[in-house]
C-alpha cells in the first residue's frame with residue numbers, strides 16, 4: 581500500500597467516498613490503514629487527553645478477545661500525584677522520560693490462578709493494549725508502548741499501587757501528534773510464515 585502523507589486525511593476521504601459501504605471502519609480510519617500507519621512516537625503535544633477520550637479508548641479495549649471472558653487487563657491512568665511518586669521512584673533520568681507524554685496509562689494483567697489461563701490472559705492483555713494504541717492512532721493521536729524496568733521493580737510498582745498478583749504489561753504514552761514518523765522495516769512475510777502440508 582502506498583504511504584499516505586497524512587493517513588487521517590486520506591482515510592477520512594476514504595470513509596466519505598465509501599459512505600453506505602458495508603466495510604467496517606475504525607473511527608476515521610479503516611482497519612488496514614490504521615494497522616499499517618500506526619507508529620511508535622516519542623514526542624507529543626503538551627495537552628493531556630480529555631477524560632472522555634481516555635474512557636472511549638479503554639472502552640474499546642473491552643472488546644479484545646479473551647478466553648473465558650476473564651477480562652484480565654487492568655488500566656491505571658496516571659494522575660499528577662501518581663506521576664510525582666513514579667518520578668521520585670525513577671530518579672532524575674527516568675523522571676525526565678516520564679514527562680515526555682501528557683497522558684500515561686499503565687497496563688497490567690491480573691491473571692487467573694491456572695498457568696494456562698494465566699498465559700492466555702497475558703496475551704489478551706497485550707491485545708487490549710494494542711487496541712488502545714490503534715484506536716488512539718485512528719483518532720490522530722500519537723502513542724508509544726513503553727516497558728520501563730521501573731514498573732517491574734518494587735519501588736515503581738508501589739508508586740502506582742500495582743499489586744503483587746498483577747503483571748506489568750506496558751506504560752502507554754498518549755498525546756497529540758507532533759510529527760510523522762517513518763515506518764521501521766519489517767521482515768518479509770515469508771520469513772515468519774510456514775505453510776504446512
Ligand SMILES: Cc1cc2nc3c(=O)[nH]c(=O)nc-3n(C[C@H](O)[C@H](O)[C@H](O)COP(=O)(O)O)c2cc1C
Pocket residue numbers: 618619620621725726727728750763764
Ligand atoms: C511489548 C512491547 C514493549 C515495548 N517496549 C518498548 C520500550 O520499552 N522502549 C521503546 O523504545 N519501544 C518499545 N516498544 C515499541 C517498539 O520498539 C516498536 O513497536 C517497534 O520499534 C516498531 O515500531 P512501530 O511501533 O513504529 O511500528 C515496545 C513494543 C511492545 C509491543
